[in-house]
Amino acid sequence: MNIKSREELSKKINIEIKAITGRIKLLKETSKPVKPDNAIGRLTRMEAIGSKAISDANLSSARVRLVNLERALRRVKEDSDFGLCVECGEDIVEARLMLLPESERCVGCAGR
Numbered sequence: 356m357n358i359k360s361r362e363e364l365s366k367k368i369n370i371e372i373k374a375i376t377g378r379i380k381l382l383k384e385t386s387k388p389v390k391p392d393n394a395i396g397r398l399t400r401m402e403a404i405g406s407k408a409i410s411d412a413n414l415s416s417a418r419v420r421l422v423n424l425e426r427a428l429r430r431v432k433e434d435s436d437f438g439l440c441v442e443c444g445e446d447i448v449e450a451r452l453m454l455l456p457e458s459e460r461c462v463g464c465a466g467r
């Protein structure tokens with residue numbers, strides 16, 4: 356991957372990191388424990404617990420994504436092998452990296 360693409364990608368990763376950090380903050384708010392006496396408008400307590408479970412799941416996947424993005428950001432800056440598939444060593448197509456910067460496998464290997 357050339358330097359220009361790397362710069363572009365690291366900018367993109369930074370934007371995504373910022374977005375996901377904001378999302379985590381928001382999800383933390385919605386995944387607070389549901390109090391027994393919570394008056395939540397039309398929502399019943401069961402519904403509140405259900406939506407908390409969804410928030411928890413979203414929160415943990417957002418955290419995983421954040422860790423992966425931070426790793427990708429380090430790699431795009433420091434690792435000369437960035438953009439090469441860890442399985443076959445071929446270039447990962449740039450469109451894939453732009454979409455999913457944390458990709459470590461090419462489409463062929465990831466699909467296996």
Ligand SMILES: [Zn+2]
Pocket residue numbers: 440441442443444445460461462463464465
């Ligand atoms: Zn591959």
